[in-house]
Amino acid sequence: MKKPLVSLERVTLPPPSPSDKRADWERFKDALGTEDLTISTDLLRKLPGLLRKQGFQLNTMISHFPPREVISLQPENAYVIALDIGSTNITGSLLDLKTGNRSERITLRNPQTEDGTDILTRIHLASSGMGDSLSEKLIRGINLLISDLSAMAGIDNLNIHAMAVSANTVMSHFLLNLPVENLPVEPYVPVAHRFPSLHASDLGLTINPHGLIYIFPNAGSYVGGDIISGIIASGVHRGERPSVLIDVGTNAEIVIGTKDWLLAGAGAAGPALEDGIFRAGRQAGKGSIRRIEYIPSERIFRYETIDGDNPTGICGSGVVDLVYELYHNGLIDRRGRFTESAGTFDLQGEPALEIVRDAGIHVTEREIENFLRSKAGMFTALSVLVHSVGLGFQDIERFYISGALGTGIPLKKAIALGMLPDLPVERFLLLGNTALSGAEMLLQDASLIEEVEEVLGKITYMEMNTSAEFMQDFPSARYIPHADPEKLRD
Amino acid sequence: MKKPLVSLERVTLPPPSPSDKRADWERFKDALGTEDLTISTDLLRKLPGLLRKQGFQLNTMISHFPPREVISLQPENAYVIALDIGSTNITGSLLDLKTGNRSERITLRNPQTEDGTDILTRIHLASSGMGDSLSEKLIRGINLLISDLSAMAGIDNLNIHAMAVSANTVMSHFLLNLPVENLPVEPYVPVAHRFPSLHASDLGLTINPHGLIYIFPNAGSYVGGDIISGIIASGVHRGERPSVLIDVGTNAEIVIGTKDWLLAGAGAAGPALEDGIFRAGRQAGKGSIRRIEYIPSERIFRYETIDGDNPTGICGSGVVDLVYELYHNGLIDRRGRFTESAGTFDLQGEPALEIVRDAGIHVTEREIENFLRSKAGMFTALSVLVHSVGLGFQDIERFYISGALGTGIPLKKAIALGMLPDLPVERFLLLGNTALSGAEMLLQDASLIEEVEEVLGKITYMEMNTSAEFMQDFPSARYIPHADPEKLRD
Numbered sequence: 001m002k003k004p005l006v007s008l009e010r011v012t013l014p015p016p017s018p019s020d021k022r023a024d025w026e027r028f029k030d031a032l033g034t035e036d037l038t039i040s041t042d043l044l045r046k047l048p049g050l051l052r053k054q055g056f057q058l059n060t061m062i063s064h065f066p067p068r069e070v071i072s073l074q075p076e077n078a079y080v081i082a083l084d085i086g087s088t089n090i091t092g093s094l095l096d097l098k099t100g101n102r103s104e105r106i107t108l109r110n111p112q113t114e115d116g117t118d119i120l121t122r123i124h125l126a127s128s129g130m131g132d133s134l135s136e137k138l139i140r141g142i143n144l145l146i147s148d149l150s151a152m153a154g155i156d157n158l159n160i161h162a163m164a165v166s167a168n169t170v171m172s173h174f175l176l177n178l179p180v181e182n183l184p185v186e187p188y189v190p191v192a193h194r195f196p197s198l199h200a201s202d203l204g205l206t207i208n209p210h211g212l213i214y215i216f217p218n219a220g221s222y223v224g225g226d227i228i229s230g231i232i233a234s235g236v237h238r239g240e241r242p243s244v245l246i247d248v249g250t251n252a253e254i255v256i257g258t259k260d261w262l263l264a265g266a267g268a269a270g271p272a273l274e275d276g277i278f279r280a281g282r283q284a285g286k287g288s289i290r291r292i293e294y295i296p297s298e299r300i301f302r303y304e305t306i307d308g309d310n311p312t313g314i315c316g317s318g319v320v321d322l323v324y325e326l327y328h329n330g331l332i333d334r335r336g337r338f339t340e341s342a343g344t345f346d347l348q349g350e351p352a353l354e355i356v357r358d359a360g361i362h363v364t365e366r367e368i369e370n371f372l373r374s375k376a377g378m379f380t381a382l383s384v385l386v387h388s389v390g391l392g393f394q395d396i397e398r399f400y401i402s403g404a405l406g407t408g409i410p411l412k413k414a415i416a417l418g419m420l421p422d423l424p425v426e427r428f429l430l431l432g433n434t435a436l437s438g439a440e441m442l443l444q445d446a447s448l449i450e451e452v453e454e455v456l457g458k459i460t461y462m463e464m465n466t467s468a469e470f471m472q473d474f475p476s477a478r479y480i481p482h483a484d485p486e487k488l489r490d
Numbered sequence: 491m492k493k494p495l496v497s498l499e500r501v502t503l504p505p506p507s508p509s510d511k512r513a514d515w516e517r518f519k520d521a522l523g524t525e526d527l528t529i530s531t532d533l534l535r536k537l538p539g540l541l542r543k544q545g546f547q548l549n550t551m552i553s554h555f556p557p558r559e560v561i562s563l564q565p566e567n568a569y570v571i572a573l574d575i576g577s578t579n580i581t582g583s584l585l586d587l588k589t590g591n592r593s594e595r596i597t598l599r600n601p602q603t604e605d606g607t608d609i610l611t612r613i614h615l616a617s618s619g620m621g622d623s624l625s626e627k628l629i630r631g632i633n634l635l636i637s638d639l640s641a642m643a644g645i646d647n648l649n650i651h652a653m654a655v656s657a658n659t660v661m662s663h664f665l666l667n668l669p670v671e672n673l674p675v676e677p678y679v680p681v682a683h684r685f686p687s688l689h690a691s692d693l694g695l696t697i698n699p700h701g702l703i704y705i706f707p708n709a710g711s712y713v714g715g716d717i718i719s720g721i722i723a724s725g726v727h728r729g730e731r732p733s734v735l736i737d738v739g740t741n742a743e744i745v746i747g748t749k750d751w752l753l754a755g756a757g758a759a760g761p762a763l764e765d766g767i768f769r770a771g772r773q774a775g776k777g778s779i780r781r782i783e784y785i786p787s788e789r790i791f792r793y794e795t796i797d798g799d800n801p802t803g804i805c806g807s808g809v810v811d812l813v814y815e816l817y818h819n820g821l822i823d824r825r826g827r828f829t830e831s832a833g834t835f836d837l838q839g840e841p842a843l844e845i846v847r848d849a850g851i852h853v854t855e856r857e858i859e860n861f862l863r864s865k866a867g868m869f870t871a872l873s874v875l876v877h878s879v880g881l882g883f884q885d886i887e888r889f890y891i892s893g894a895l896g897t898g899i900p901l902k903k904a905i906a907l908g909m910l911p912d913l914p915v916e917r918f919l920l921l922g923n924t925a926l927s928g929a930e931m932l933l934q935d936a937s938l939i940e941e942v943e944e945v946l947g948k949i950t951y952m953e954m955n956t957s958a959e960f961m962q963d964f965p966s967a968r969y970i971p972h973a974d975p976e977k978l979r980d
Contacts, residue, residue, distance in 0.1 A: 016679040021710055021951075024672075025682035038686050041666050048669050048681050067557055176531050179538050182514075189506040191538050192515035196528050220511055461511075 002445040004097050006063045006071060006162040006212055008078040013056040024048050028058075037062070039070040040199075040210060050074055061161050063212040064446040065197060071161055071210045079160045081149060081207070082439035083142065084226060085167035085175065086110065086249055087119045089283065090141050091436055094149040094160070095443055105436065106148050107283070111141040112174070119170055120184060126174070127181040135177035142175075143206045160207035163200070164443045165215045166435035168224035168249075172215050175203065188221035193456065214442065216452065219459045222266045227253055228455055229438030232448055234400040234431060237262055237455050241397045242389075244382070246420075247434060248316075248403040252378040254385050255459075256396070262459040265385040278371070280361045282313030283404075289318040290408060292355070294325040299343065301325070301355050311359045317408040322355070322363065323371055324413035327480050334480045336368040375419040376477035382421070383477075383487065384469050388462060392490050393421040402434035415488075418481030422488035492935040494587050496553045496561060496652040496702055498568040503546040514538050518548075527552070529560040530689075530700060540564055551651050553702040554936040555687060561651055561700045569650045571639060571697070572929035573632065574716060575657035575665065576600065576739055577609045579773065580631050581926055584639040584650070585933055595926065596638050597773070601631040602664070609660055610674060616664070617671040625667035626694075632665075633696045650697035653690070654933045655705045656925035658714035658739075662705050665693065678711035683946065704932065706942065709949045712756045717743050718945055719928030722938055724890040724921060727752055727945050731887045732879075734872070736910075737924060738806075738893040742868040744875050745949075746886070752949040755875040768861070770851045772803030779808040780898060782845070784815040789833065791815070791845050801849045807898040812845070812853065813861055814903035817970050824970045826858040865909040866967035872911070873967075873977065874959050878952060882980050883911040892924035908971030912978035 013031045014020060022030065024047050029037050039047075050058060050073050061072035078097035083090065090110050094103040112134055116122050126134050150157045165175065169190050173180045176198075178191040194217040201209035216225025227247060231237050234245045236257050245255040253266040282288040287309040293302045303318070305311050314322060326332045331342040331353065338344050344351040344365075352364040386393060399420065401409065411425050420428065431437065442448045464470050476483030503521045504510060512520065514537050519527050529537075540548060540563050551562035568587035573580065580600050584593040602624055606612045616624050640647045655665065659680050663670045666688075668681040684707040691699035706715025717737060721727050724735045726747050735745040743756040772778040777799035783792045793808070795801050804812060816822045821832040821843065828834050834841040834855075842854040876883060889910065891899065901915050910918065921927065932938045954960050966973030 016677050018677045021677050021679055023680040023683045023708075023710075026684070041668070041686060041688070041692060044666070044682060044686065045668055048672060176534070178531070178535055182538060187506050187508045187511050189511055190513040192534060193513045194516070196531060196534065198531070202531060218513075220513075 003064060003447065004080075005065060005164060005214060005443050005446045005449075006061055006078070006080060006097070008075065008097065009060055009062055011058050011060055013051065013058075015056050024051055032060075032062070034068070037068050037070065043070055043073055043210065046073055063162065065212055065214055065449060067197060069212070071212055072208060075159065075161065077155070077159050079153070079155060080162040080164070080443045081146065081160055082436055082443055083145070083163055083165045083167075084229075084433055084436040084439065085138070085142070085165060085171040086226070086435075087168065087171065088113060088117070088249075090145055091433060092145045092149055093436065093440060094153050095440060096153075097444070100444075102440065103149060103153055105433070106145060106152070108141060108145050108148070111137040122174075123170065123180045123184055126179075131174075131177060131179065135174050138171070138174045139204050143204075146206055157206050158208050160211060162212040162214065162443065163205065163207065164439040165213065166226040166229035166439045167215070168226050169218040169221050170224075172218060172225055175215065183221045190218055190221055193217050193219065214449075216438070216442075217456055219264065219456055220461050222463075223253075223264045223459060223461050226435035227255060227264060227266075228452055228459075229436075229442070230402055230434035231255055231262065231438070231455050231459075232451055233434040233437035233441060234402070236400065237451070237458070239397065242391060242395055243398040243400065244386070244396050245400045245402065245434065246378070246382065246405075248378065248401075248405045252374075252381060254382055256385055256389065256391075257458075260458075262455060263385060263389060263462055264459055265381055265462045265464050278314060278319060278363060278367045280313045280355070280363070281319065282315050284315040284317070284407065287312035288315040289313065289356075289361075290315055290321075291410075292318050292321045292325060294329045294331070296329055303356065311356050311361060313361065314355075316404045317410060319371060320405075320414050320417065320419070321410055323368060323480075324410070324417055326353075326368070327417070332368060332480075335478070336365070336372045336480065338365055372478045372480070375417060376474055379418060379420070379482075380470055380474045380477045381464050383473060383490070384464060384467055385462060387469070387490075393423060394489070396421075396427070399423075399428045400431050400434070401428060402431045406430050406432045406434065416481060418477065418479070418485075418488055422481070422485070493554060493937065494570075495555060495654060495704060495933050495936045495939075496551055496568070496570060496587070498565065498587065499550055499552055501548050501550055503541065503548075505546045514541055522550075522552070524558070527558050527560065533560055533563055533700065536563055553652065555702055555704050555939060557687060559700075559702070561702055562698060565649065565651065567645070567649050569643070569645060570652040570654070570933045571636065571650055572926055572933055573635070573653055573655045573657075574719075574923055574926040574929065575628070575632070575655060575661040576716070576925075577658065577661065578603060578607070578739075580635055581923060582635045582639055583926065583930060584643050585930060586643075587934070590934075592930065593639060593643055595923070596635060596642070598631060598635050598638070601627040612664075613660065613670045613674055616669075621664075621667060621669065625664050628661070628664050629694050633694075636696055647696050648698050650701060652702040652704065652933065653695065653697065654929040655703065656716040656719035656929045657705070658716050659708040659711050660714075662708060662715055665705065673711045680708055680711055683707050683709065704939075706928070706932075707946055709754065709946055710951050712953075713743075713754045713949060713951050716925035717745060717754060717756075718942055718949075719926075719932070720892055720924035721745055721752065721928070721945050721949075722941060723924040723927035723931060724892070726890065727941065727948070729887065732881060732885055733888040733890065734876070734886050735890045735892065735924065736868070736872065736895075738868065738891075738895045742864075742871060744872050746875050746879065746881075747948075750948075752945060753875060753879060753952055754949055755871055755952045755954050768804060768809060768853060768857045770803045770845070770853070771809065772805050774805040774807070774897065777802035778805040779803065779846075779851075780805055780811075781900075782808050782811045782815060784819045784821070786819055793846065801846050801851060803851065804845075806894040807900060809861065810895075810904050810907065810909070811900055813858060814900070814907055816843075816858070817907070822858060822970075825968070826855070826862045826970065828855055862968045862970070865907060866964055869909060869911075869972075870960055870964045870967045871954050873963060873980075874954065874957055875952060877959070883913060884979070886911075886913075886917070889913075889918045890921050890924070891918060892921045896920055896922045896924065906971060908967065908969070908975075908978055912971070912975070
């Protein structure tokens with residue numbers, strides 16, 4: 001049976017007697033059948049009273065992340081939180097280890113975005129003495145999410161006994177308030193790959209103060225704990241034959257590998273597919289357009305929003321739909337330029353096309369160009385990485401798509417636009433937020449900590465942005481689907 | 491070479507480069523040649539800046555008590571403190587691990603004595619809600635001693651990086667503010683034998699906040715860490731043939747054993763030989779009488795005080811001298827009663843003898859009786875313990891004397907009074923404060939931690955006060971030297 005990261009155990013101790021004078025703490029450990037266990041003085045102070053009050057039968061919560069530790073005595077329940085800290089958003093879910101139930105995932109905006117949407121601005125601010133403030137903002141955001149998750153489940157924050165945290169390397173550094181200034185500077189050295197074992201109180205997180213905070217380790221500035229967690233969730237590291245994980249967040253991050261080797265590549269693949277590219281770009285949420293279709297006879301767009309609300313913007317899958325429809329109906333050419341039949345209007349000197357007149361949603365030529373740069377960056381990174389290990393796309397058994405494109409992306413259209421290799425659609429699997437899934441899995445199965453260490457020991461990193469091959473291939477990947485479509489099957 | 495409990499190490503790291511992107515923390519651990527090391531987030535925050543400022547060469551202080559941990563980065567020195575916390579006194583010394591120098595030992599009164607000189611009163615107060623206050627008083631006393639030791643050496647408190655603490659079980663519980671109420675109640679169960687690994691800041695001790703606090707584990711309510719430390723210092727646990735450790739503090743505590751087995755016995759052996767028995771009783775210190783001689787021709791006492799100061803009282807060795815002189819010169823009989831030739835005066839209805847007229851130092855019959863009860867308790871406990879394992883005094887290779895009698899006791903006179911077995915004086919060795927010596931040794935040799943665990947695994951405890959043999963033998967041991975002197979050689 002799988003052992004969760006923290007487990008609720010019922011302990012029955014023989015009461016002390018003249019022939020058995022073991023101390024309470026040693027008696028407790030013996031009953032649990034372990035020597036290798038520690039406890040805070042705070043909880044040790046409560047042990048004798050509780051043992052006697054409960055007739056030497058006690059429930060206890062034990063952390064299985066070394067050093068193994070008692071994190072609660074006589075807890076009422078066994079809630080834990082999985083967390084994915086991105087540069088833009090923080091997403092979390094609440095798990096009940098007793099029932100195995102998982103809450104809905106909740107996403108809040110990372111409050112650090114108040115100080116700068118892009119990460120380099122924040123690193124710069126932190127290096128100029130604002131590190132404490134940025135770290136506090138992040139903690140505040142996480143505490144808000146903890147409150148939301150607790151409120152949703154109708155429980156007390158203090159009944160949450162552990163958190164598993166996936167984050168990119170910059171965010172995990174901010175979480176611990178570690179200096180970030182060396183992260184973006186050659187040779188891109190983090191303060192730590194593995195973080196010390198932490199209690200919630202060490203970071204000011206408002207769960208049980210003794211609660212365990214497990215942070216996925218990173219393999220470098222550009223291979224964060226979120227990627228490591230994603231690998232665990234996708235299983236790329238377990239395959240006999242090569243598979244690929246594509247995680248599209250603020251960057252596109254790609255991992256290729258088998259059970260024997262792993263290669264990661266990441267780089268600024270242009271702005272992300274959510275926010276950033278289109279003025280009307282949105283995260284998937286109430287009112288965002290997720291499906292869109294062009295009706296040539298009426299020269300209008302028909303759309304579908306999440307929850308059927310009035311449209312407020314377009315989310316990732318909607319953007320893919322839109323560009324596909326524009327191209328397929330001849331409104332843009334293969335370089336993304338509006339054709340004469342598009343019927344554009346002039347927006348501050350730039351051609352723009354109306355999408356939803358009532359909601360003021362439109363798209364400009366520059367925005368389409370940005371999208372094509374993004375898809376070219378992503379595809380080229382994928383292509384360079386796959387070819388760098390002497391493989392072709394045909395050799396890849398499975399492509400796992402996660403992140404912004406991981407939920408509901410119209411796969412056939414993405415392939416038709418040249419975002420993904422031209423392979424049978426069955427080879428692609430949409431996995432949603434793998435960074436969060438990995439954290440959820442690890443909370444339920446502590447043995448995955450060892451798999452994480454194996455991944456960390458195996459993974460190597462290839463720098464993309466400076467690769468000559470990347471520079472050479474990138475321009476032709478900006479065409480729809482590609483200047484040389486053969487490259488999509490290569 | 492011996493490795494100290496915390497060691498100062500010089501680390502040289504290869505600087506990061508494009509071909510070596512290890513994180514600072516992993517790079518640091520690799521340079522130290524260890525995986526098994528942890529660090530607080532506080533120090534981890536400082537690591538990157540310090541490494542770069544120092545050109546990737548750093549001094550560091552590492553704790554070798556599991557979990558192994560970094561306790562200081564770029565410290566100027568390597569001071570540590572050994573501490574013996576008794577119910578009445580706190581004694582400490584400062585060691586410089588760089589030079590191997592040890593400071594003078596300093597003794598302060600345990601501030602808890604304000605609330606009660608005897609330990610049961612304090613346990614009672616703690617059980618009635620005053621535990622926090624008693625614990626704070628103890629911490630305050632230790633912090634005073636830390637300040638005194640630092641001032642004497644002319645160093646900053648914060649330059650002290652570890653403490654090894656010997657204490658009886660009650661005092662170690664007070665140190666951690668653990669509940670003491672079960673300690674004096676059958677079956678005498680401590681909260682813990684082994685205490686969790688602690689930092690100075692956890693206890694409010696004013697050395698380096700990351701400093702390691704090692705507390706000798708106990709083997710029960712009556713076999714404290716001070717006894718375990720004393721065993722380590724005396725080497726009873728290393729002998730091929732049986733030896734005995736007699737530690738006279740507030741109680742007389744006795745350990746007998748070899749490298750294969752250890753048996754401890756303790757019990758209230760009557761009041762201690764310092765304070766308590768004689769109104770004029772004193773701890774060894776300035777002005778206390780340590781040698782005394784009766785001049786029959788002049789019918790006066792000639793004495794010698796510590797440092798030659800005016801006499802203020804009589805310390806342990808002086809008391810032994812005094813009773814011996816009284817008996818030897820026929821001023822008391824073998825039951826401790828004044829003879830007619832003593833020339834007593836009446837003190838509130840009780841016969842008393844003047845010792846130092848000018849200083850108002852005298853001794854009463856009841857006080858001598860108390861002394862004889864104490865010596866009887868100590869001798870009887872020793873006798874019962876030795877015979878309980880089927881041995882006689884002749885079989886004991888060595889008697890180690892520590893505690894109040896451990897310094898400067900006139901051995902031949904103690905034997906003549908029947909405090910100790912009637913054996914050649916060469917069999918006895920005065921070791922001073924073995925509880926403190928053990929702590930000093932462990933600070934300089936971390937491998938002793940394993941010996942401590944071996945001792946803990948081996949030692950058994952025999953209850954004295956309720957033993958029928960003790961009850962039977964005790965009365966005749968109150969005579970000088972014994973009602974049946976054969977028993978002194980048996």
